[in-house]
Amino acid sequence: MKGCKVEVRFYAKFKEELGLALIQLELEEANFRSFLKALRERIGEKSAILFRDDTQLRDDVLIAINEQIVGDVKHPEVTLNNGAIIDIMPLPSGG
Amino acid sequence: MLAKVDESLDSLDDLISRIKESSSDIGAILIFIGVVRGQAKTGERVLHLEYTAHETLAPRVLEKVLRRVISKYGIIDAIAEHKIGRVPVGGDIMYVLVASRHREEGFAALKDLVDSIKHEVPIWKKEVTEQRSYWVEGEKVDP
Numbered sequence A: 001m002k003g004c005k006v007e008v009r010f011y012a013k014f015k016e017e018l019g020l021a022l023i024q025l026e027l028e029e030a031n032f033r034s035f036l037k038a039l040r041e042r043i044g045e046k047s048a049i050l051f052r053d054d055t056q057l058r059d060d061v062l063i064a065i066n067e068q069i070v071g072d073v074k075h076p077e078v079t080l081n082n083g084a085i086i087d088i089m090p091l092p093s094g095g
Numbered sequence B: 001m002l003a004k005v006d007e008s009l010d011s012l013d014d015l016i017s018r019i020k021e022s023s024s025d026i027g028a029i030l031i032f033i034g035v036v037r038g039q040a041k042t043g044e045r046v047l048h049l050e051y052t053a054h055e056t057l058a059p060r061v062l063e064k065v066l067r068r069v070i071s072k073y074g075i076i077d078a079i080a081e082h083k084i085g086r087v088p089v090g091g092d093i094m095y096v097l098v099a100s101r102h103r104e105e106g107f108a109a110l111k112d113l114v115d116s117i118k119h120e121v122p123i124w125k126k127e128v129t130e131q132r133s134y135w136v137e138g139e140k141v142d143p
Helices: A012-018 A032-049 B012-020 B057-073 B103-120
Strands: A004-010 A022-027 A061-065 A068-070 A084-090 B002-006 B028-035 B046-053 B077-083 B085-088 B092-100 B123-129 B133-135
Touching: A004 A012, A012 A032, A012 A084, A012 B123, A012 B133, A022 A032, B002 B057, B012 B028, B012 B077, B012 B092, B028 B103, B046 B077, B057 B077, B057 B103, B077 B103, B092 B103
Parallel strands: A004 A084, B002 B077
Antiparallel strands: A004 A022, A061 A068, A061 A084, B028 B092, B046 B085, B046 B123, B077 B092, B123 B133
């Protein structure tokens, strides 16, 4: 499968804890598994903020792809388009 | 219907007038006002809260929640506004208004709306107390 580039935006607690607002990642393959691999490599020693193990995000990480919140995001075969925008958010705590 | 996430809230009088205009069948208007409490769950004294939101997703999800609840309970109309930015102790955070024919479905819809807004709309709260500041953790809720 061909790779792609994605844009990743971080919000609230994750933005502060990772010290990142916006990054671009180049993926080997255009799917969610490849995105997680690239993200984990990019954030390095801070990966425990988002990841519960080598391949899975923590349950308190909410993801939107191209501004659509995806419920069970963690499916590795979800396809990503070139230029996809991926938002990484904490669970809502408004009100 | 009105869904708004903004640095300022409209006046309650204006919102009540607006929702009243939606139908002559309205028999009850129920209102929830979220207010900043002066004491955190930890017992610390709160100075203020800071709200931030996903600028495009938050109003869109809020509108989706309103549509779902209006349809589920068969109420006439609903309005929800949530403030972002700094809110002092005693300040208003959120207004939720429900207009229904009878109070029963209105109360049920109002509770569902407030709970859904807290758990689904991408808005986040930082509590600033006399000692520290910290992000309040959201709760995972099964759909």
